[in-house]
Amino acid sequence: MAPFEENCPIPSTHERCAEARYFLIQCLINYHLPQPFLHNLNAFIQSFRNITFMLQSEASELNGFKAWYETKQQEMRNMPALRRFVEARNIVVKQSSLTSKSKVACGLFRGRRMKLSMNADIEPFAETSRLLELTAEFVGKLFLGGKHEQVGEQAGVERTWVVEELGEGEVISKCVEAMNFMLALVEEAHHLLGGASGLKGLSVDMQDFSVLLESDVDSTLPVKWGWVGT
Numbered sequence: 741m742a743p744f745e746e747n748c749p750i751p752s753t754h755e756r757c758a759e760a761r762y763f764l765i766q767c768l769i770n771y772h773l774p775q776p777f778l779h780n781l782n783a784f785i786q787s788f789r790n791i792t793f794m795l796q797s798e799a800s801e802l803n804g805f806k807a808w809y810e811t812k813q814q815e816m817r818n819m820p821a822l823r824r825f826v827e828a829r830n831i832v833v834k835q836s837s838l839t840s841k842s843k844v845a846c847g848l849f850r851g852r853r854m855k856l857s858m859n860a861d862i863e864p865f866a867e868t869s870r871l872l873e874l875t876a877e878f879v880g881k882l883f884l885g886g887k888h889e890q891v892g893e894q895a896g897v898e899r900t901w902v903v904e905e906l907g908e909g910e911v912i913s914k915c916v917e918a919m920n921f922m923l924a925l926v927e928e929a930h931h932l933l934g935g936a937s938g939l940k941g942l943s944v945d946m947q948d949f950s951v952l953l954e955s956d957v958d959s960t961l962p963v964k965w966g967w968v969g970t
Contacts, residue, residue, distance in 0.1 A: 748930070749799070749802065749930065749933035749934060750794075750795060750798045750799050750926070750929060750930065750933065751798075752794050752797075752798050753791060753794045753795045753798050753799070753926055753929070754926070754930075754939075756787065756790050756791045756794045757791055757922070757923060757926055757939060759787045759790075760784055760787035760788045760790075760791060760919060760922075761919065761923075761942070763780050763781075763783040763784035763787055764780075764784045764912070764915055764916070764919055764942070766780040766783075766784075767780045767781050767784060767912055767915070768912060768944065768949045769949075771899065771901070771912070771949045771950060772867065772868035772869065772899060772952050773867060773868075774842070774864055774865045774866070774867065775865065777901065778838075778840055778864075781838075781840075781901075781903070781911070781915075782832050782838070784915060785825060785828050785829050785832055785838075786829055786832060786833065788825060788829070788915075788918065788919065788922065789825065789826060789829040791922050791926065792816075792922075795809075795925075795926065795929060796809065799929060799933060802933050803933075804932055804933075805929070805932065805933065808929075808932055809929075812925060819921075820907075821906075821907070821914065821917065821918060822918060822921070824905060824906050824907055825906065825918055827905060828903070828905045828906055831905060838903050838904070838905050838906075839903065839904040839905060840864050840901065840902070840903050840911075841861070841864060841901075841902045841903075841904070842861075842862055842863075842864045842866075842899060842900065842901055842902070843859070843860070843861055843862070843899070843900045843902065844859070844860055844862050844868070844871060844897050844898065844899050844900070845857040845858070845859050845860075845897070845898045845900075846858050846859075846860070846871060846872075846874075846875040846878075846879075846895075846896075846897050846898075847875065847879060847895070847896070848879050848883045848884075848893060848894075848895065848896075849893065849894060849895070849896035849951065849953060850890075850892050850893050851892050852896075852947045852948070852951045852953070853947070854896075854898060855893065856883065857898075868897050868899050868952045869952070869957060871897050872895065872896070872897045872952055872953075872954065872957065875895045875896070875897055876894075876895035876954050878895075879894075879895035880895065887965075888961075888965035888966075888967070891967045892967075894953055894954045894955060894961075894965075895953070895954050896951055896952060896953040896954065897951070897952050898947075898950055898951045898952075899950050899951075899952070900950060910946060910950070912944070912946065912949070913944075913946060916942050916944050919941075919942060920941040920942060923939045923940070923941055923942075924939075924941065926939055927939045
């Protein structure tokens with residue numbers, strides 16, 4: 741995210757956006773490491789909620805803001821997905837941890853797409869790399885005959901994190917959608933107040949993060965399998 745300009749009318753709000761975005765990216769980086777993933781998810785939810793807190797505090801006395809924001813508040817109240825983030829933040833701050841579940845599909849992949857799979861619910865704090873070890877042994881014997889003759893075919897695990905308080909479906913996709921809405925809101929506020937933020941939305945292909953392949957863990961494997969140069 742580009743740093744705010746010197747004449748930015750709401751620099752602290754801009755910084756809160758950068759903070760929330762940072763934690764969201766850390767969720768993606770740590771998608772297969774349960775404890776860091778959940779720590780960063782909790783931090784994202786709190787940082788995300790702080791964006792509107794800071795925006796109201798920083799811009800409430802600026803010309804034209806109050807009437808504009810009242811309209812935006814009503815719009816946000818009518819969006820169930822955003823209401824869930826508010827409620828989730830209250831749980832994280834005031835009550836307890838969010839209810840996190842993790843599902844996996846283990847099997848044979850072609851590229852980063854599943855070709856043959858076995859689905860399972862797993863203990864949330866089971867690391868994907870350990871599941872991949874077991875999958876690679878099974879897939880290698882059953883489907884690959886101990887070889888990797890087909891370029892791009894290897895064992896892999898696709899993980900899906902679900903947080904009940906944020907609704908059904910993969911949680912980071914929901915976070916990205918909410919974050920993009922908030923970035924657009926803050927960008928609009930910048931223009932209303934006579935500034936330009938340079939804020940841009942996130943575009944994420946979850947297969948790049950939710951799938952862990954043998955070659956992701958050991959980058960030398962494609963050479964050992966004879967894929968390089970074929």
